[in-house]
Amino acid sequence: MASGARPDDRFDDEDYPAYSMGTAAEMVGVTPAFLRALGAAKLIEPRRSEGGHRRYSRYQLRLAARARELVDQGTGLEAACRIIILEDQLAEALRINAELRRSRALHGDRQGR
Numbered sequence: 001m002a003s004g005a006r007p008d009d010r011f012d013d014e015d016y017p018a019y020s021m022g023t024a025a026e027m028v029g030v031t032p033a034f035l036r037a038l039g040a041a042k043l044i045e046p047r048r049s050e051g052g053h054r055r056y057s058r059y060q061l062r063l064a065a066r067a068r069e070l071v072d073q074g075t076g077l078e079a080a081c082r083i084i085i086l087e088d089q090l091a092e093a094l095r096i097n098a099e100l101r102r103s104r105a106l107h108g109d110r111q112g113r
Contacts, residue, residue, distance in 0.1 A: 018058070043064075
């Protein structure tokens with residue numbers, strides 16, 4: 001186990017590659033070929049097991065489910081992947097912005113502002 005991580009830590013780790021391709025495809029409701037296409041489009045890059053098999057995380061499954069939703073609505077796969085990447089970047093920027101606001105509020109309060 002890596003750097004003192006406990007097995008329980010994996011249950012909460014959104015990025016832990018816990019799901020095989022078959023399980024991931026079943027959970028998302030797609031074919032393994034769809035997951036491979038998402039990999040080719042660089043939306044998700046699954047880790048590989050010691051045996052070379054693709055392993056997916058919960059975070060990657062959420063991205064794949066969003067891609068399926070967009071494709072089911074008629075969006076092309078490449079466009080769907082680009083939309084998801086932009087949505088993900090926006091969510092991260094908003095998270096950082098909120099964190100900076102909280103930090104400024106804390107520092108402002110300490111300085112008597």
